[in-house]
Amino acid sequence: MDIQVNQRSDYTFKYNQKLARHGWLRLTPAYSVKLVTEMINKISPESFILDPFSGTATTGLVAAEQGLQAHCLDINRFLIWLGNVKCRNYSFSELDDFNQRIKTTIHQCKFLINQECWTPEIYNITRWWSTHTLKIIAALRQALVSEFGEPKEGDVSSLAWVAFCRLVIETSSAAFNHVSMSFHEQVTRYEVEQIEQLYQSILEAIINSISHPLAGKATVFYADSRYSVSNDVKYSHVVTSPPYPNRMSYIRELRPYMYWTKFLDTAKEAGEIDWQAIGGTWGMATSRLQNWDSNGIELSGSLNRIVSQIRESENKNARLMAKYVEKYFYDMYLHFDNLRHNLRDNAxxxxxxxxxxxxGIPVKTEKLLEESLHQLGYTNIGSNVVRKRNSKKELFEYCVYATWKEF
Known part of the structure; x- marks a missing residue:
């Protein structure tokens, strides 16, 4: 029986792009501000929200905008930094000082263009930016470092670095219109004045977007969500969107930002993050998957049947993909298992x-996660369709829900 439901672009990252802090940097897997708002709209003011897969901190920021308290978790240091920049309030005095220092930075950039300034070790970097544009961007980066230092936590200068990240991607020839990143045929050449004007306009939009203080508080922490957060923190609600089991690089779109801000130095480090991420398998993560073992933990019979069907299909990567699917649901089981230690009664x-x-073998993520929740003693378990994901009629997004009842 076909499910009749619309694609709902307002429930995707596209809805976020013009929404103040939410639109600073795009990330395709990010879910919609509108969807999160609907999910927490009736939560009581004393609630304590957890997002164990923070990403761009959409849940945390929506919670803070609504006067709620939230903790968010991620394994990516760049996303932790970005999330905390987005969820912070900024005083008039520090912004006034910041604006003066930005003027100094812009002025200094012109004198650095003909010097040898650092650029990241991005493979075939001139496919991203022309040699001429690259010199200007590198000079601007050096000017930012001279005035503010490298990106750091809890400092107003992070706004300058967010604007720089936005500049880097807007001047590149990269296109993120589908799962596999592509490049435009022509690499645009930018002049100094164009770079300066674009950077200043981006920064102005960022400053304007933080004019209204956040009523609540959200903080992003480093953590592996397969394991418990802390023994002394209890949450009343978990609102999140984990990676999907679709073998997509966890940091595909983030790499240019992460290289330029030195949160990432090598492709090996990128593969390491993908390996740590639930559902991430790219580069070294793929080779490690070959030797992965579930340590004897038995999940549902439904999962075993699906894994067997994938393994026995006629495809050269069938065994690898079978193991990928098995590991994804194994990791999610670990997450649900250890999460219980941090949940309040009736969370x-x-x-x-x-x-x-x-x-051609369907992997019904929502049903398999429901089965794991049942195994672990959660109650009131179910799911509903949120939206149709793309032109393939069998792909949907669901909201899987459950309650934790302490016995």
Whole structure:
């Protein structure tokens, strides 16, 4: 039976792009501000929200905008930094000082263009930016470092670095219109004045977007969400969207930002982050997957059947993809298992997830996660369709929900 539901672009990252802090940097896997708002709209003021898969901190920022308290978790240091920049309030005095120092930075940039300024070790970097544009961007970066230092936590100068990240991607020839990143045929050449004007306009939009202080408080921490957060923190609500089981690089779109801000130095480090991420398998993560073992933990019979069907399909990567699917749901089981230690009595879980298909074999993510929740003693478990994901009729997003009841 076909499910009749619309694609709902307002429930995707596209809805966020013109919404103040939410639109600073795009990330395709990010879910919609509108969807999160609807999910927490009736939560009481004393609630304590957890997002164990923070990403661009959409949940945390929406919670803070609504006067709520939230903790968010991620394994990516860049996303932790970005999330905390977005969820912070800024005083008039520090912004006034910041604006004066930005003027100094812009002025200094002109004198650095003909010097040898640092550029990241991005493969075939001139495919991203022309040699001429690259010199200007590198000079601007050096001017930022001279005035503010490298990006750091809890400092107003982070706004300058967010604007720089936005500048880097807007002047590049990269296109993120589909799963595999592509490049435009022509690499645009920018002049100094164009770079300066674009950077200043981006920064002005960022400054304007933080004019209204956040009523609540959200903080992003480093953590591996497969394991418990802390023994002394209890949450009343979990609102999140974990990676989907679709073998997509966890940091695909983030790499240019991370290289330029030195949160990432080598492709090996990128593969390491993908390996740590639930559902991430790219580069070294793929080779490590070959030797992965579930340590004897038995999940549902439904998962075993799906894994067997994928393994036995006629495809050269069938065994690898079978193991990928098995590891994804194993990691999510670990997450649900250890999460219980940080939940209040009657805590409510809401997970936005997507189903998948491997070689024509459907992977019903929502049902498999429901089975794990049942195994672990959660109650009031179910799911509903949120939206149709793309032109493939079998791909949807669901909200999987459950309640944790202490016995």
């Amino acid at each position: 409510v879980l809401s997970y936005i997830v997507g189903n998948s298909s491997f070689y």
